[in-house]
Amino acid sequence: MNAIIISAIWGVLLMFSGAFLKNKSIPKYLALFGAVLALSSTCLEMKTGHSFFSFPVFDMIKTDAFNLLFIDVIFFIMVIYFLLNADEISKVGQHVAEYYALIFFILSGIAIAATFNTLLMLFIGIEIISIPLYILTGSDKRNLKSNEAALKYFLMGAFSTGIMLMGIALVYGGNPNASFYIDKIDMGHGQMPVFIAMGLVFMLVSMSFKVSAAPFHFWTPDVYDGAPTVFTSFMSTVVKAAGFFAFLRLFENAFGSMHNQWQTMVAWITFATLMIGNITAVFQQSVKRMLAYSSIAQAGFMMLAVFALNVKAKEGILLYTAAYSLATIGIFGVLSKMQDYTIDGFNGLGKTKPLMALAATIFLLSLTGIPLTAGFQSKFFLLISAVENGNHIWLVIAAVLFAAISAYYYFRIIQAMYFKSPESEEQIVYPVSIGHTFMLLVIATLILVIGIYPELVIGWMYR
Amino acid sequence: MGTYFSFPDLLIWLPMVAGLLCFLPALRSQSKNLSLLFSLCILGVSIASLFFTNDGKYLTYNHVSYIWLKYLGANYYIGLDGVGRSLTLLTAIVFPMIIGSNFKKEISNTHSFYGLLMFSQAGLMGVFMAMDALSFYFFWELALVPVYFLASRWGGEKAIASTFKFFVYTFAGSLLMLVGIIYIYLHTGGRTFEDGTIAPHSFSLSAFYQATLSTVEQTWLFILFFIAFAIKMPIFPFHTWQPDAYDQSSTPVTMVMSAVMVKMGLLGVYRWLIPMFGQADHMLYHIAILLSVIGIVYASCLAMVQDNIKKLVAYSSIAHIGLMSAALFSMKKIGVQGVFLQMFNHGINIVGIWIVVEIIERKTGIKKIAELGGLAKKAPALTIFLVIISFANIALPLTNAFPGEFMLFSGLYQYNPWLAMVAGLGVILSAVYTLNMVQKVFYGTIKDSTSAVSDIEMHEKLVLSFIILIIFTAGVYPQPLIDLTKSSTDQFFTIIK
Numbered sequence: 001m002n003a004i005i006i007s008a009i010w011g012v013l014l015m016f017s018g019a020f021l022k023n024k025s026i027p028k029y030l031a032l033f034g035a036v037l038a039l040s041s042t043c044l045e046m047k048t049g050h051s052f053f054s055f056p057v058f059d060m061i062k063t064d065a066f067n068l069l070f071i072d073v074i075f076f077i078m079v080i081y082f083l084l085n086a087d088e089i090s091k092v093g094q095h096v097a098e099y100y101a102l103i104f105f106i107l108s109g110i111a112i113a114a115t116f117n118t119l120l121m122l123f124i125g126i127e128i129i130s131i132p133l134y135i136l137t138g139s140d141k142r143n144l145k146s147n148e149a150a151l152k153y154f155l156m157g158a159f160s161t162g163i164m165l166m167g168i169a170l171v172y173g174g175n176p177n178a179s180f181y182i183d184k185i186d187m188g189h190g191q192m193p194v195f196i197a198m199g200l201v202f203m204l205v206s207m208s209f210k211v212s213a214a215p216f217h218f219w220t221p222d223v224y225d226g227a228p229t230v231f232t233s234f235m236s237t238v239v240k241a242a243g244f245f246a247f248l249r250l251f252e253n254a255f256g257s258m259h260n261q262w263q264t265m266v267a268w269i270t271f272a273t274l275m276i277g278n279i280t281a282v283f284q285q286s287v288k289r290m291l292a293y294s295s296i297a298q299a300g301f302m303m304l305a306v307f308a309l310n311v312k313a314k315e316g317i318l319l320y321t322a323a324y325s326l327a328t329i330g331i332f333g334v335l336s337k338m339q340d341y342t343i344d345g346f347n348g349l350g351k352t353k354p355l356m357a358l359a360a361t362i363f364l365l366s367l368t369g370i371p372l373t374a375g376f377q378s379k380f381f382l383l384i385s386a387v388e389n390g391n392h393i394w395l396v397i398a399a400v401l402f403a404a405i406s407a408y409y410y411f412r413i414i415q416a417m418y419f420k421s422p423e424s425e426e427q428i429v430y431p432v433s434i435g436h437t438f439m440l441l442v443i444a445t446l447i448l449v450i451g452i453y454p455e456l457v458i459g460w461m462y463r
Numbered sequence: 464m465g466t467y468f469s470f471p472d473l474l475i476w477l478p479m480v481a482g483l484l485c486f487l488p489a490l491r492s493q494s495k496n497l498s499l500l501f502s503l504c505i506l507g508v509s510i511a512s513l514f515f516t517n518d519g520k521y522l523t524y525n526h527v528s529y530i531w532l533k534y535l536g537a538n539y540y541i542g543l544d545g546v547g548r549s550l551t552l553l554t555a556i557v558f559p560m561i562i563g564s565n566f567k568k569e570i571s572n573t574h575s576f577y578g579l580l581m582f583s584q585a586g587l588m589g590v591f592m593a594m595d596a597l598s599f600y601f602f603w604e605l606a607l608v609p610v611y612f613l614a615s616r617w618g619g620e621k622a623i624a625s626t627f628k629f630f631v632y633t634f635a636g637s638l639l640m641l642v643g644i645i646y647i648y649l650h651t652g653g654r655t656f657e658d659g660t661i662a663p664h665s666f667s668l669s670a671f672y673q674a675t676l677s678t679v680e681q682t683w684l685f686i687l688f689f690i691a692f693a694i695k696m697p698i699f700p701f702h703t704w705q706p707d708a709y710d711q712s713s714t715p716v717t718m719v720m721s722a723v724m725v726k727m728g729l730l731g732v733y734r735w736l737i738p739m740f741g742q743a744d745h746m747l748y749h750i751a752i753l754l755s756v757i758g759i760v761y762a763s764c765l766a767m768v769q770d771n772i773k774k775l776v777a778y779s780s781i782a783h784i785g786l787m788s789a790a791l792f793s794m795k796k797i798g799v800q801g802v803f804l805q806m807f808n809h810g811i812n813i814v815g816i817w818i819v820v821e822i823i824e825r826k827t828g829i830k831k832i833a834e835l836g837g838l839a840k841k842a843p844a845l846t847i848f849l850v851i852i853s854f855a856n857i858a859l860p861l862t863n864a865f866p867g868e869f870m871l872f873s874g875l876y877q878y879n880p881w882l883a884m885v886a887g888l889g890v891i892l893s894a895v896y897t898l899n900m901v902q903k904v905f906y907g908t909i910k911d912s913t914s915a916v917s918d919i920e921m922h923e924k925l926v927l928s929f930i931i932l933i934i935f936t937a938g939v940y941p942q943p944l945i946d947l948t949k950s951s952t953d954q955f956f957t958i959i960k
Contacts, residue, residue: 315534365608371601371604371605372601372604372605380641380645383641383642383645384535384645387642387649388649397639397642400635400639400641401635401638403638404631404634407631407634408627415615415627418615418616419615419622453531455532459534462534
């Protein structure tokens with residue numbers, strides 16, 4: 001509750017700060033402060049169980065240790081994100097305060113999508129996330145690719161929103177005795193009524209679209225490639241994780257009792273996502289586009305949580321959020337300093353910028369899922385959850401084989417950095433501040449710490 | 464725990480600390496000396512650990528266990544048993560020899576090279592001592608990562624591709640093993656920790672041995688684990704990464720791979736695979752033995768036609784490992800004892816061969832056997848060393864490989880005499896290609912490439928004499944090495960009963 005209100009207020013505050021304050025660097029400190037405030041107040045809410053703000057929401061929003069922890073993780077990552085990327089955000093365009101305002105509106109939406117208890121709130125949350133994202137995608141106004149990406153994203157997004165709304169209508173309408181609240185919705189255990197089944201499929205399609213699961217992923221590479229790199233890093237991590245969280249929450253609470261009837265469908269979506277993401281990423285030359293496909297591949301792994309739907313899946317999605325977001329934000333932080341976005345552009349980085357290359361190596365190892373990094377632990381938990389579930393063991397085998405394929409494209413960057421030398425004598429990176437390198441190393445350290453002791457993150461669920 | 468130190472801790476942390484120190488800017492110039500010093504200390508610790516065996520009061524010196532992941536039921540648990548002791552000793556002996564024999568060699572980026580080398584030692588030590596499935600998996604992968612970087616960064620011109628092949632092969636194998644580990648984990652009983660917390664399942668080795676699995680499940684899991692270990696050893700047909708990787712890596716790295724890393728696979732079979740899946744379809748054991756024997760003959764034949772001296776040694780290593788794996792899977796007492804003995808000896812001998820090969824390659828710049836010749840006149844000392852080590856490679860009596868190979872064949876003979884005869888072909892063939900290599904490289908006419916070669920230097924003589932010393936000592940009196948692993952053999956046969 002705290003997080004929703006504070007980020008909404010902060011969004012408005014930041015919008016006005018752009019209009020009234022001439023100093024361009026104020027929004028950045030304000031945003032950082034806002035993220036810290038939301039983080040600490042959510043921690044407090046977790047500890048005491050009370051929010052600063054209390055007004056009747058009629059149970060439309062419900063908080064528990066699990067989703068509060070998720071919001072904590074999100075805001076913690078946002079603090080890191082702001083610390084790392086403040087300079088990059090101000091380079092995107094003129095209206096710096098607005099970008100921050102939009103980000104905070106998205107965060108408010110994320111907090112709603114994480115705590116929703118009716119399908120209406122889910123819809124509102126998802127929309128609050130989506131609309132500012134369309135704007136952020138197109139924020140590089142003079143760049144044609146950015147414009148194209150924004151339009152594409154908007155059109156496809158609007159379409160999937162329509163599908164979601166139809167799904168909600170079918171679920172509520174097809175089951176007249178059901179409660180409005182998803183934790184009491186009781187779908188029964190027998191054969192699904194046809195309206196509910198249709199509603200479920202519609203919701204599945206639209207949620208798959210939001211998290212870019214195959215075969216609804218086609219917007220992802222273009223949008224991630226076209227958007228300014230800082231915002232791609234935001235979109236592909238925090239926002240995607242929030243999408244998955246909502247996905248998991250929806251299917252666990254609303255459709256959990258009919259798990260066995262839709263599980264096979266999710267299994268095939270998972271398989272398709274893993275396959276398309278990993279196989280296509282292998283052929284990319286641009287690192288940014290490769291990361292876009294790799295984010296589809298990682299989404300495939302996160303889909304295992306929705307597929308398995310048990311306690312380990314919840315823990316896994318939390319870890320995945322932390323691990324994947326940290327590593328991806330880090331690697332985009334490195335990428336934003338590169339002159340050349342192709343893989344060859346990384347040639348010789350190990351010699352010219354050893355610390356930056358070291359951090360990048362840890363991010364890439366984490367994305368591959370090598371032990372001692374957070375990426376391993378998150379994959380490990382999701383694999384446990386999928387095996388524990390017991391059905392479709394073939395999917396687990398497929399998932400690990402695709403993880404082995406993912407080593408191919410992540411390691412191409414490592415090979416470029418350490419084993420190849422640059423073709424020309426020119427600088428391959430823009431000037432990098434000490435602070436930026438320091439933040440990259442901090443993120444790398446966090447990844448290692450979580451990799452060694454993941455209960456640092458998930459342990460809070462049980463205190 | 465009550466004690467202030469323990470051997471497993473020292474064996475992991477000493478190389479780890481040495482690796483970190485190598486990367487410190489202030490100590491970078493000293494990294495070579497530093498790692499030599501530390502690796503000698505590790506050798507000292509490892510020898511000292513031989514005197515503190517597991518009976519009774521020394522138990523706490525040999526086992527380290529901390530609560531790691533409470534909600535999952537995983538401990539950080541490393542400990543020394545007989546085989547662990549022998550393999551950590553091998554690792555501890557091999558590393559100073561690697562560093563010593565390359566002491567004069569110019570290596571670019573010296574500090575990262577030695578830093579990574581020490582990290583890989585830490586990982587390998589961990590694999591040999593891990594007694595908890597998750598710790599085992601961690602170390603298993605951690606040993607791989609530094610070796611990958613070492614092999615790619617300091618390798619030949621095709622090193623990036625061939626090393627990556629090696630990495631992906633082993634990574635895919637170990638991920639399959641991870642699925643297997645998870646599956647067994649979910650079929651184990653609960654675990655109560657020292658502080659009273661209860662986890663629903665357990666990653667401990669003993670819990671894994673007692674997991675309730677049906678025959679069908681065991682059969683599938685056997686396959687998952689077998690692929691991981693077979694890639695590592697490597698066994699035919701999973702061996703294709705190995706000749707290229709050995710050929711393209713720089714020799715110190717090849718030594719790490721061939722002397723120590725391949726033993727990870729054998730250790731995995733001994734400690735994890737066979738004791739866990741005793742109920743698996745017995746056909747699988749036969750298939751594993753058959754594949755190993757095919758590998759022996761196949762690799763020996765390929766070794767005969769190799770013109771590249773490094774690939775020749777690589778294929779000969781496949782043949783030797785194949786014999787060990789066949790004896791291990793046949794599960795006859797004398798054979799298993801032979802495996803433990805031979806794991807140690809093979810490591811020593813192959814390091815000796817690689818040192819000689821490295822010297823030849825450094826002095827002439829050539830790996831092709833046809834272009835070499837007449838080295839005996841130019842480098843008599845080197846020739847003596849090589850001939851002795853070659854005899855050990857063929858397992859002639861008096862050399863350390865003889866008792867081991869004898870035991871392996873006895874085990875295999877008890878399993879199936881015909882198969883033992885086929886595998887015996889490998890010994891004959893190994894004599895053919897090894898002696899052929901010695902003859903072509905060291906005798907015959909002096910070629911252009913070898914005319915300017917000088918004999919070896921003092922530090923190389925020192926390392927090689929040390930190897931010869933081990934070869935003869937263990938060849939004449941192998942009993943201490945057999946005693947060292949006896950407790951493990953007994954334990955192995957009580958578990959699989």
